[in-house]
Amino acid sequence: MADVQETIQGILSELRRGTIIIGVLSQLTEAQYGYSLVTVLEEKGIAVDPGTLYPLLRRLEKQELLSSSWDTNEARPRKYYQLTAFGHEVYEGLCREWRALTASMKHIIGDEGG
Template sequence: MLDDELLSTHQQELRRGTVVLACLLILRKPNYGYALLDLLERSGFAVDANTLYPLLRRLEKQGLLTSDWNTDESRPRKFYRTSDLGGELADTLSRDWDELHAAFRTLKGES
């Protein structure tokens, strides 16, 4: 029987890169961190805030996201958006994902 800790470790490894792609796709429309957490969770990507915010900062530093502060409301919010470079990466990674999905289906005998 599969150990819960072993399963959790491997699921985390599998999902780590998919969260980057999910963020780049979702953030083609500007959004802020808390709303992004909610969207990710509703889409099946359970991400902890302590994981998401450093990821957003890293993607911004890499030029894959841009950000702007919205101070129109009582609580200022930092809105992130996928940059042109991030959009190119999202498109490429999406194609790679589709190819990998097809390869896994072949391995499973699903053609």
């Protein structure tokens, strides 16, 4: 028999993947480097492992949602990421879809959560 908590955690992991993308995009209207992004997201209640974040940032850059630049003025060089114009349009569209989805889910499961 399956463990309820284990099953819930697996499903939550799937749900979190998409929400992390929206969370990351939401914080990159101004340039940030990876570790600062981990910190900001954590402060806002979204824990993201750096091992998850950095491949995601590279993928979003490859999809042209983000641009990056190196700052070598500090003792430790940092790669900064920021939304592109295309990324901003995609982010806005994702927010619209998220709001519609959450409204639908609220209608389906009700305010009490099931």
